[in-house]
Amino acid sequence: MHIPDGFLDLQTSVAAGAISVGVVAYASYALRKRVAPEKIPLLGVAGAFVFAAQMINFPVVGGTSGHLLGAALVAILLGPWAAVLVMTAVLVIQCFIFQDGGALALGANVLNMGVTGALLGYAIYATIGKLSQRVSVRYTAAFLAAWIAVMAGAFLCSCELIISGTVALQVVLPAMLGVHALIGVVEGVITVGALALVSRSRPDIWPALQPAEVTQ
């Protein structure tokens, strides 16, 4: 879902970029002097995993592939603000080192795939998680958070294309949401699978009662 340059007009790119810069600045402020020293490597590993997993495009339907976003997964494991920083670092490196996503569209890509997935995905997970302490409820919450994070990203991406005058609403919205509904299912399955692995090897990180956060 990385938007290349040429799809968005300048106003839309600048507006999306301004929102992303604001959220990333707030995330840095929220975590300032709060990251536990022993949790520093977890930030790095979360980003390393997201970057590696995003290289693995899996086929979905009819000549279309998708890949993990990972924003909801990282938010569930490390908290929403840490996830914003992790996703931003991944997207910035993908953009400037690997030419994946346009430099002018970077703010929009951070908004669609990083900020939204981290904050909305976390909000959904936390809201459903409050209903019950059962682990099965948490897995269900995580699956839904991951699926909705992908759909929200696809929705925002469509809106940016519409506002830019690139394509008409009635054609782009069903097309984008349709394909990402399937990609989102795989996102949900990978998210649940990754959480299951973490719960076996590091139950202190997940499923801890309090979302692990990187802070103490």
Next chain:
Amino acid sequence: MKMKWWHGALIVSLVIAAILSPLASSWPDGLERVAEVLGFATQAEGSPTVSSPLPDYLFPGITSEGLATAIAGILGTLLVFAVLYAVGKALAYSEKTNDG
């Protein structure tokens, strides 16, 4: 040195980047496909706004595409780890004062 959890997690990530990435689907992703079908894919053609050292996740000068992808994947994974480690370090509280 005792193996820590994050060492294992980093190795898993490197294995994904090095061994699975050359096997990834080369089909267009959701947005690329929609752009092709709806006819606006051509708007992204032309020279990129900013040139990148490893475009398309390929390390330059290597004829084997699988190997070029694997090396690019390893470098990217390590770079992301290093950048976020530095970010974490900058945001961490000091253990000595323990005022956080």
